[in-house]
Every structure is written in C-alpha cells, then in structure tokens.
Amino acid sequence: MDTLPSQPPESPITPTPEPVRRRGLLGGLARDFFGTIVPALIIALLIHVFLAQATRVYGQSMEPNLHTDERLVIEKLSYRFHGPRRGDVVVLHDPSGGTELLIKRVIALPGERVMITDGRVYVDGVALDEPYAQQPTQGGGRTWLVPPFEVFVMGDNRSASRDSRSFGTAPLDIILGHAIFRYWPVEQIGVVR
Numbered sequence: 001m002d003t004l005p006s007q008p009p010e011s012p013i014t015p016t017p018e019p020v021r022r023r024g025l026l027g028g029l030a031r032d033f034f035g036t037i038v039p040a041l042i043i044a045l046l047i048h049v050f051l052a053q054a055t056r057v058y059g060q061s062m063e064p065n066l067h068t069d070e071r072l073v074i075e076k077l078s079y080r081f082h083g084p085r086r087g088d089v090v091v092l093h094d095p096s097g098g099t100e101l102l103i104k105r106v107i108a109l110p111g112e113r114v115m116i117t118d119g120r121v122y123v124d125g126v127a128l129d130e131p132y133a134q135q136p137t138q139g140g141g142r143t144w145l146v147p148p149f150e151v152f153v154m155g156d157n158r159s160a161s162r163d164s165r166s167f168g169t170a171p172l173d174i175i176l177g178h179a180i181f182r183y184w185p186v187e188q189i190g191v192v193r
Contacts, residue, residue, distance in 0.1 A: 051077055055091055061155030065132055071184035074177035084151055089192050093174040096167040104153035104163050114152050115143040132156045139165040
C-alpha cells in the first residue's frame with residue numbers, strides 16, 4: 001500500500017487586513033458642514049429674503065392693536081403678485097431715510113386722494129371706517145394725492161405715529177412685506193388685523 005506523503009494540515013486562510021480608513025476629524029466636520037449646515041443656511045436665507053421673516057414691534061404707533069416687543073411674521077410673497085390693499089399692516093423702510101423699520105397700516109392706494117377733516121380720514125371723498133383707530137386723526141385741512149406705485153400709510157395710534165402725514169407717501173419698493181401673524185407674547189398669538 002502506497003501511502004501518500006503527508007501534507008501539512010491546511011490552515012485557515014485569514015485575509016490580510018485592509019488599512020482602516022478613518023476620516024480625519026476636520027474632514028468629517030467639513031463634510032458635515034458643507035453637506036448639511038450650508039444647505040440649511042441657504043434655505044433659511046432664501047426664505048428670509050423671498051418668503052417671510054420675523055420682526056419685532058418698536059414704539060407705540062400701532063397701539064392698541066400692536067405693542068412694543070411683540071413679535072410678528074411678515075410674508076413677502078403676495079406683494080410680488082399684487083400691491084398692498086387698504087387696511088394691510090405693512091413693514092417698510094423709513095421713507096425719510098432713517099435706518100429703522102416702520103410698521104404702519106395702508107390707508108390709500110395709488111391714484112387716490114386722502115383728506116383729513118374733523119378728525120376723520122376721507123379717501124376720494126368717502127370717510128373710512130377705521131375700527132382700529134381709537135382716537136381722532138390729527139392733521140386736518142390737508143390733502144394728499146397718492147402717486148403711482150406708492151401708498152399712504154398711517155399708524156393706528158394717530159396721536160403718536162410718524163407716518164405719511166409727516167413723511168409723505170411711501171413707494172411700494174420700500175415695503176418689506178405684509179404683517180400676518182403675531183407669535184409673541186404667547187397669550188396674543190394670532191392673525192394681525
């Protein structure tokens with residue numbers, strides 16, 4: 001009987017370990033930053049520029065409807081399709097060149113004539129129904145003709161508002177948006193009227 005030469009027992013094959021690929025701490029952070037944070041910032045910026053933004057009320061010109069330190073959301077999209085409407089509460093840059101933002105109510109539209117007589121506001125000879133104004137409107141005996149692409153704005157607190165009665169009409173291109181929602185203080189959450 002022939003015997004076969006003895007062969008060494010087969011040893012299990014163990015693969016050669018691949019080098020462990022570790023992302024460097026900086027590489028991982030950079031990838032996360034550019035993959036997650038940058039797109040989120042871009043989306044937030046686009047929303048802020050084109051759709052909506054938060055703002056804070058300063059001063060008493062819109063009392064009793066809006067008060068200092070209340071927080072509002074203003075939407076910016078609708079005015080790309082149509083102009084402001086009478087009664088809209090808008091946030092605008094100061095037409096007289098100041099750096100602060102103003103919040104006012106649209107009283108008259110392009111082509112309309114505003115007149116204040118006996119504490120009442122008239123637009124094209126018709127007295128406005130203004131349930132938001134709590135006191136007579138000062139500035140009697142004056143009239144304004146609203147030019148194209150501009151609006152006449154006033155604060156609801158007529159005795160404490162710097163508005164179109166002092167700085168004139170406001171061009172549409174300085175209006176940031178329409179104040180639509182109050183989110184602070186919590187007990188006042190709701191639609192801006």
